Amino acid sequence: MRFSIKKQLLTVWMFFIINTKRFFRDRLAIFFSIGFPLIFLFVFGGLNSGGGDISFNVALINQSQSDFAGQFETQLKDSDIVSVNEEVTTIDDARDRMSRSELDATIVLPDTFGALTETGPTGNAQVIFTQNNAQSGAALTSILDQQFAAINSEFVDTSVPFTVTSEQLNERSLSAFDYAFAGLLGFAIIGMGIFGPMNVFPELKKMGILRRLSTTPLRVWQYFLATMMGQAVIGIIGIAIMFIVAIAVFNLEMVGNWFELGLFIVLGITMILGIGLALGGWAKNERQVAPLGNIIVFPMLFLSGTFFPRFLMPEWVQGISTYLPLTPVIDGIRLITTEGRHLIEILPQLGLIGIWMVVIYIIAFRVFRWE
Numbered sequence: 001m002r003f004s005i006k007k008q009l010l011t012v013w014m015f016f017i018i019n020t021k022r023f024f025r026d027r028l029a030i031f032f033s034i035g036f037p038l039i040f041l042f043v044f045g046g047l048n049s050g051g052g053d054i055s056f057n058v059a060l061i062n063q064s065q066s067d068f069a070g071q072f073e074t075q076l077k078d079s080d081i082v083s084v085n086e087e088v089t090t091i092d093d094a095r096d097r098m099s100r101s102e103l104d105a106t107i108v109l110p111d112t113f114g115a116l117t118e119t120g121p122t123g124n125a126q127v128i129f130t131q132n133n134a135q136s137g138a139a140l141t142s143i144l145d146q147q148f149a150a151i152n153s154e155f156v157d158t159s160v161p162f163t164v165t166s167e168q169l170n171e172r173s174l175s176a177f178d179y180a181f182a183g184l185l186g187f188a189i190i191g192m193g194i195f196g197p198m199n200v201f202p203e204l205k206k207m208g209i210l211r212r213l214s215t216t217p218l219r220v221w222q223y224f225l226a227t228m229m230g231q232a233v234i235g236i237i238g239i240a241i242m243f244i245v246a247i248a249v250f251n252l253e254m255v256g257n258w259f260e261l262g263l264f265i266v267l268g269i270t271m272i273l274g275i276g277l278a279l280g281g282w283a284k285n286e287r288q289v290a291p292l293g294n295i296i297v298f299p300m301l302f303l304s305g306t307f308f309p310r311f312l313m314p315e316w317v318q319g320i321s322t323y324l325p326l327t328p329v330i331d332g333i334r335l336i337t338t339e340g341r342h343l344i345e346i347l348p349q350l351g352l353i354g355i356w357m358v359v360i361y362i363i364a365f366r367v368f369r370w371e
Helices: 002-025 027-048 067-078 091-099 131-155 176-207 209-214 220-250 258-282 286-303 315-321 326-339 343-367
Strands: 056-062 082-084 105-109 126-128
Touching (some): 002 027, 002 220, 056 091, 056 131, 067 082, 067 105, 091 105, 091 126, 105 131, 176 258, 176 326, 220 258, 258 286, 258 343
Parallel strands (some): 056 082
Antiparallel strands (some): 105 126
């Protein structure tokens, strides 16, 4: 009995090696499993890695010869809030660029700006913006107004009856990139777990490889286990590369436990892989599996928080999407990476993954066909 189990596990290990080698020899599979998610990482990372910093691309037209205007121009160019386009020197050029959305606004310092009076220099800066950039113009006007209020207090004593103070909480909030990265990991897991077997199995059937395997002592559970092990290793490698890029390029802060995250990701890949095994094992060819695969995959991609947070959805959609297979995977990754949760603290997500794993693999075993 012990020898038989050892022999069966040896068969699993052999097919694990074969499947893994086949993957790394397939450039197309490497691209769609590792390269394609990296492309999405760079796209969404570039869109969401701003971290909430405010920056305006403006033109500065200084028509004043006063020393104060010169000092103000220097301070504005050194500011992190605005980026001054020094190529623009006339109002007409600025208007033309704003009409093409090359500039957010134009700051004009008239010739009287910085003129000396008994109390000190005075002046009125003008912010010009188009209708499409009204929000940016209003925000820039408010920022400059606050800066001038600070400057005014140096020249004129003022009594302010109402004030505001700020307090920073010792809690870390999620950034846009935190949400995007956890979702992109879910997208990568979908690609590795579903699209891999969904494309490979019908091809192996078409070539008659699975039919020949069915004549050997190889059992379905051994083939499934070997495939699961291979996809888990490939998934860990691909996701590790994504983490390296996210940390090095987009300054991702990982606050959770790496071992627990890796274990959770393996569980997520294993569960999602069951869907791919069921689809690929059932289908006779690519034309048969593609429509069904799209029906299953796309709702999860758009409703499970892959590309945007679920809290932006209507409540009834949130209620339905909570129970989709991919949702607990993305939520669990997000809780571990951004809030430092431990596995014991994400039992609801683990429970859903466990339930789905049982249901999905029962279906996968029942519908699997060698040819």
